[in-house]
Structures are given as structure tokens and as C-alpha cells.
Amino acid sequence: MVLEPKNRISERALRVWRISGAVISAVFFLLAGGVIGLTIFFDWPIWISVTAIILFILSIYFFVILFPSLRWKRWRYEVREQEIELQHGLFVIKRTLVPMVRVQHVDTAQGPILRKYKLASVTVSTAATTHEIPALELSEAEEMRISISRLARVADEDV
Amino acid sequence: MSEPKRLHPITSVINFLKSLKEFIAPFIIIFLFGGKGPGLDLWQMIFTASFIVLSLVGGILSWLRFTYRVEEGELRIESGLFVRKKRYIPFERIQSLDFSEGLLQRPFGLVTVKVETAGSSGLNNAEAVLTAIKKQDAVAIQDILTSVKRNQTQYREIEESDIVYTMKPSQLMLLASTSGGAGVVISASLAFILQFDELIPFEKVFKELQGYISNGIAFVSIALFLLFLLAWFIAVVGTMFKYAGFTVKRVEEDLVISRGLLEKRQLTIPLNRIQGILISENIIRQPIGYCSVYLESAGGSLEKNSSKTLLLPIIKKKEVAALLSPFLHDYCFSPELVPAPKRALKRYMFRGLLIPLIIAAAAIIFFRPWGFLSLVLIPFAAIWAFLNYKDAGWSLHQQQLTLTYRGIVKNTFYMRKNKIQSLTLARSPFQERQALGTIHATVKSGVGPSGGEVVDIEKQDCLTIYNWYTYQ
Numbered sequence: 001m002v003l004e005p006k007n008r009i010s011e012r013a014l015r016v017w018r019i020s021g022a023v024i025s026a027v028f029f030l031l032a033g034g035v036i037g038l039t040i041f042f043d044w045p046i047w048i049s050v051t052a053i054i055l056f057i058l059s060i061y062f063f064v065i066l067f068p069s070l071r072w073k074r075w076r077y078e079v080r081e082q083e084i085e086l087q088h089g090l091f092v093i094k095r096t097l098v099p100m101v102r103v104q105h106v107d108t109a110q111g112p113i114l115r116k117y118k119l120a121s122v123t124v125s126t127a128a129t130t131h132e133i134p135a136l137e138l139s140e141a142e143e144m145r146i147s148i149s150r151l152a153r154v155a156d157e158d159v
Numbered sequence: 160m161s162e163p164k165r166l167h168p169i170t171s172v173i174n175f176l177k178s179l180k181e182f183i184a185p186f187i188i189i190f191l192f193g194g195k196g197p198g199l200d201l202w203q204m205i206f207t208a209s210f211i212v213l214s215l216v217g218g219i220l221s222w223l224r225f226t227y228r229v230e231e232g233e234l235r236i237e238s239g240l241f242v243r244k245k246r247y248i249p250f251e252r253i254q255s256l257d258f259s260e261g262l263l264q265r266p267f268g269l270v271t272v273k274v275e276t277a278g279s280s281g282l283n284n285a286e287a288v289l290t291a292i293k294k295q296d297a298v299a300i301q302d303i304l305t306s307v308k309r310n311q312t313q314y315r316e317i318e319e320s321d322i323v324y325t326m327k328p329s330q331l332m333l334l335a336s337t338s339g340g341a342g343v344v345i346s347a348s349l350a351f352i353l354q355f356d357e358l359i360p361f362e363k364v365f366k367e368l369q370g371y372i373s374n375g376i377a378f379v380s381i382a383l384f385l386l387f388l389l390a391w392f393i394a395v396v397g398t399m400f401k402y403a404g405f406t407v408k409r410v411e412e413d414l415v416i417s418r419g420l421l422e423k424r425q426l427t428i429p430l431n432r433i434q435g436i437l438i439s440e441n442i443i444r445q446p447i448g449y450c451s452v453y454l455e456s457a458g459g460s461l462e463k464n465s466s467k468t469l470l471l472p473i474i475k476k477k478e479v480a481a482l483l484s485p486f487l488h489d490y491c492f493s494p495e496l497v498p499a500p501k502r503a504l505k506r507y508m509f510r511g512l513l514i515p516l517i518i519a520a521a522a523i524i525f526f527r528p529w530g531f532l533s534l535v536l537i538p539f540a541a542i543w544a545f546l547n548y549k550d551a552g553w554s555l556h557q558q559q560l561t562l563t564y565r566g567i568v569k570n571t572f573y574m575r576k577n578k579i580q581s582l583t584l585a586r587s588p589f590q591e592r593q594a595l596g597t598i599h600a601t602v603k604s605g606v607g608p609s610g611g612e613v614v615d616i617e618k619q620d621c622l623t624i625y626n627w628y629t630y631q
Binding site: 080081082091094096101102126129131 | 608609
């Protein structure tokens with residue numbers, strides 16, 4: 001294998017993803033609660049409630065524990081002078097190359113959770129595709145936005 | 160022609176019809192759910208009548224307001240009923256003028272002119288449209304554009320227009336009969352019939368059908384055959400109308416495509432905006448050596464609902480290179496392809512058979528006697544999966560990446576390195592175990608992406624392509 005891209009994203013991303021995972025699990029919790037309520041009310045068989053509870057527990061395991069750490073472990077990026085390289089994925093690992101000459105613009109964005117942890121995501125757009133690097137340190141994201149847009153300007157070329 | 164000109168009066172009729180068309184859906188809703196009685200009540204009548212009158216007046220007024228003129232190297236258009244709009248388009252900015260002739264334009268010798276600029280590459284979204292003007296006026300505008308462009312850049316002297324391709328009647332027949340449009344007609348008519356399921360006494364029909372079925376399987380099969388024949392025939396006629404007179408011309412640095420029998424359409428694609436070339440061979444055309452050629456282009460005019468532009472509707476695959484090479488000389492059309500390795504076949508078969516097997520199993524379990532019919536699916540799925548495997552391949556030739564893969568049709572995607580927007584290499588743990596990988600390349604097409612993907616090729620090959628693309 002060619003060398004992996006060398007930078008990892010911020011470790012605080014892990015906590016952010018766990019929080020968003022918890023939000024998803026909370027939805028499962030509400031659904032499970034609803035199902036159990038209905039089961040008691042309508043006298044449905046017990047296995048329906050049991051399945052609902054198991055699903056809820058599984059959702060905690062997957063969305064709060066497993067997926068965030070897998071995702072974090074996979075996420076790598078590297079911004080070189082002539083291209084950006086990304087690696088990500090949960091199950092299927094994807095590596096993407098975006099040449100600087102193709103970059104049209106760069107955005108940084110910050111949702112409410114990201115802001116709390118002083119993180120930001122960087123989105124790189126080409127004429128056809130967009131690529132997001134989630135959860136970088138705010139200062140690093142700002143720096144990257146500036147440096148990518150500078151590098152992309154140098155390598156100006158028609159589509 | 161510096162004094163403001165109006166479009167042909169027929170424009171007001173076209174405007175009127177257009178606004179009627181836009182409101183047809185709300186109308187249907189009002190008529191279906193609004194009235195309780197079987198007939199129209201007074202309010203509905205008044206509403207309809209006033210709407211029609213308003214549309215008519217609006218159509219006429221907007222025609223009266225719409226003027227265009229050529230002034231100071233600009234096409235100046237003024238329009239608007241309440242809000243006056245002025246749009247001045249410098250000729251240098253115009254990428255192409257496309258002429259089309261609709262049903263209403265043809266009797267008067269008129270054309271619709273679509274003005275395309277670099278900014279208007281959205282689908283069906285020209286910078287400006289002159290709905291109906293005389294042909295000679297359109298040609299006059301075209302002449303001004305050509306002269307402006309000629310001054311602006313030094314064009315190589317090429318013959319005025321170079322015909323690249325014209326479709327022969329025999330080819331049109333072949334195109335129409337192998338288009339696979341019959342399926343579309345059948346599903347469309349099914350969908351249409353299902354709209355009226357409350358009106359059609361299905362149960363009664365089914366009971367009678369059952370009677371017929373017990374009368375003889377032969378009758379049913381003949382009836383089905385006739386139905387398919389009819390659908391196929393409708394599709395053939397439709398395709399013929401659409402693609403009759405298909406011509407590709409090279410006009411300086413543009414490709415101009417024109418087609419259509421009742422409604423003539425024209426498209427212009429600047430050569431330097433071409434992002435990739437796609438050759439597709441459907442299951443009927445592949446064995447007889449025919450294919451269709453599409454262009455992915457970043458600008459110029461595009462067809463409705465499709466980011467690809469059909470360049471050659473039907474052509475012998477062998478002839479493609481000879482035909483396109485004169486003006487797409489950067490492309491190599493017969494590179495040596497590397498196929499997917501043998502061990503990928505297992506994965507292709509698994510992917511292709513998984514869902515049909517599940518469906519068949521479910522059908523057999525739940526619909527006892529008839530469910531076994533679903534076993535027919537399996538051999539077809541197996542053949543299809545095998546074809547998917549066989550048609551997977553890739554090639555690197557200097558600055559060109561070629562990917563071949565099959566969805567329903569076999570695709571061969573030619574891309575130049577400097578037009579590829581991004582390249583992705585993906586591998587799942589299962590692929591990893593067998594040292595296989597998936598490669599995905601994206602080019603710009605219209606306003607969005609378009610890409611080619613080959614699954615399960617040698618991991619080493621994936622890396623070769625990756626290293627070819629990287630600057631490192």
C-alpha cells in the first residue's frame with residue numbers, strides 16, 4: 001500500500017461523534033419506550049418489547065461506541081502542494097485524491113456541537129464533487145482553508 | 160438591425176399554451192375534488208373562463224413587451240409585464256446559439272433561438288430564449304456571433320461546417336428497434352392503467368382472464384406477444400420521430416448536433432468543454448457490434464433531464480475511433496484493457512445472485528405453487544453477474560484513464576487525466592482479504608458530477624491508477 005495520509009483529525013471529534021450518536025440512540029430510546037407502552041396497552045406478546053430494548057442497546061453500542069471510534073481510526077488527511085488526499089470509511093475504506101488544480105473553493109463550517117468543542121469542518125469543492133474533512137481544530141481548519149485557497153489559486157487552470 | 164424587434168406573433172399563442180400547461184395539475188385537482196356533482200358548477204366555470212382569458216391576455220402582453228436588438232456588440236433583450244427586465248448579453252460571452260423548431264414554429268418558417276453562455280450551463284436553463292423569430296433573422300444573429308468570435312480569437316481556417324456523422328435510414332431503423340424503449344412504454348402504460356383502478360372492474364377482468372387461462376395457455380401467450388409487439392412498435396415510432404435526421408457537424412471549435420422530425424432540435428458543444436467520452440452498448444446492440452456514444456461536457460447546451468449528451472446514437476463500435484479521432488485527437492479509443500482477476504468472479508456472482516436468491520426463497524415460501532416460477536430469475540441473474548464480471552476492466556494510456564463496467568448496459572468511459580476531478584480508491588475488508596479494490600473516477604458533467612466505477616480489480620492495479628493520478 002502507498003503510505004497512508006499522515007494527519008489525523010482532532011481527538012475531540014470522537015467526543016462530538018459520540019454525542020451525535022447519543023442523539024440517534026435517544027430516538028431509539030423514545031421509539032422503544034413507545035413500543036413498550038403500546039405493548040402493555042394492547043397486551044401484545046412480550047418478545048416485541050424485548051426486541052425493542054435489544055435494538056436500543058445495540059444502537060448505543062453501534063452509534064456511541066463502535067462507529068465513532070472506527071471512523072476516527074480510519075480518518076486521515078494530508079494537504080500537499082499539488083493535491084489533497086483523504087482516507088475515511090467505516091467498513092469500506094475510501095481513499096480520495098483531489099488535485100489542487102481542480103479545487104474551486106474551500107469552506108469551513110461549524111455546527112453547534114462542533115463550536116462547543118472549538119472544532120470546525122473543512123469542505124473542499126471541485127467543479128463536480130465536494131469533499132469534507134470533519135472536526136479539525138478551529139485554528140487548523142482556518143489555516144487549511146487559507147492555504148488550500150492559496151495553493152488552488154496558484155494552480156489555476158480551466159475546467 | 161439595431162432597432163428593437165418583436166418576436167413573431169405566434170409567440171403569444173405559445174406563451175398562452177405554456178401557462179395553461181403549468182396550471183394543468185392544479186386544474187385537475189380542482190375538477191376531481193372540487194365539485195360534488197357530476198357536472199361543472201357555476202363557480203368552476205367562472206374560474207376556468209377567467210383563468211383562460213387571463214392567460215391569453217398575459218400571453219399577448221408578454222409578447223408585446225418582449226423586444227430584442229443587436230447593439231454595440233450586445234444582444235439586448237427587454238421584457239416583462241409588471242417588472243421591466245433588460246438583459247444585455249455581450250456577444251463575446253455567448254457560447255452558442257441553438258436553433259430548434261417546434262410544432263407551432265414550423266408552419267411559419269420560424270425557429271426558437273436559445274442563447275447559451277458559460278453561466279447558463281444548468282439543465283434546460285438558457286441565458287435567453289427567443290421563442291419564435293424568422294429563420295433569416297436567426298441566421299443573421301448567428302453570423303454576427305461568428306464574426307465577433309472570429310475577431311476575438313484566431314480560429315484555424317476550417318471549412319465552414321464539416322459533417323461528422325449523419326444517420327442513415329437503416330441505422331435509424333436499427334436504433335429504434337433496439338432501443339429498449341418498449342419496456343418504458345409497457346411500464347408507462349401500466350402506470351397509466353393503474354391510475355384508473357377504481358374505474359376498471361379488475362376483479363371481473365381477472366375472473367374472465369382466469370376463464371381464458373384455463374381455456375388455453377396458447378391464447379394468453381399470443382395476447383401477451385401482441386401486447387409486447389404493440390409496445391415495441393410505439394417505442395419504435397417514438398424513437399424515429401425523435402432521432403430522425405440526426406446529424407453531427409463540426410463548426411470551427413464546436414460540435415453541433417441536430418435531430419428530430421416534427422420538432423427539430425439543435426445542440427452545440429464546444430470541443431474544449433468536453434470532459435469525457437462514454438460508449439454504451441446495450442444487451443441487444445453489443446452482440447451485433449453496435450454502440451452509442453455520449454459526451455460529458457461542462458458547458459454549452461444540454462438536453463433535458465440528462466447530463467450526458469448523445470453524440471452518436473448508433474454506430475458500429477469499430478468505426479467510432481475513425482470518426483471521432485479527427486477532432487478528439489487526445490483520446491485513444493482502443494487501449495489495451497486489463498480485466499478483473501479470476502478470483503473476482505466469485506464476488507461478482509455473489510453480488511448478482513444474493514438478491515434474486517432471497518426473492519426466490521421468499522416467493523417459494525409464501526406463494527406456494529406460483530412461487531417456483533421465480534426460479535426463472537436465477538439463471539438470468541447468473542448470466543448478468545457473469546457479464547458484469549467479464550466487462551469489468553481498466554486501462555492507462557499516457558494521459559488517459561479508461562474504465563469499462565456494466566450496469567445494465569456495458570459502458571466504456573474514456574477520461575483524460577486533466578479532466579478528472581477526483582479519484583477514489585475503496586476497499587472493504589472482504590476485498591482486502593483477496594487483494595481486490597474498487598476504483599472510482601469523477602468528471603464534471605453539466606452542473607454535477609458523473610463518474611465511472613470498476614469493482615473488484617487487482618489491488619495492485621488500483622494502486623497503479625492511484626499513483627498515475629497523484630502528483631507525488
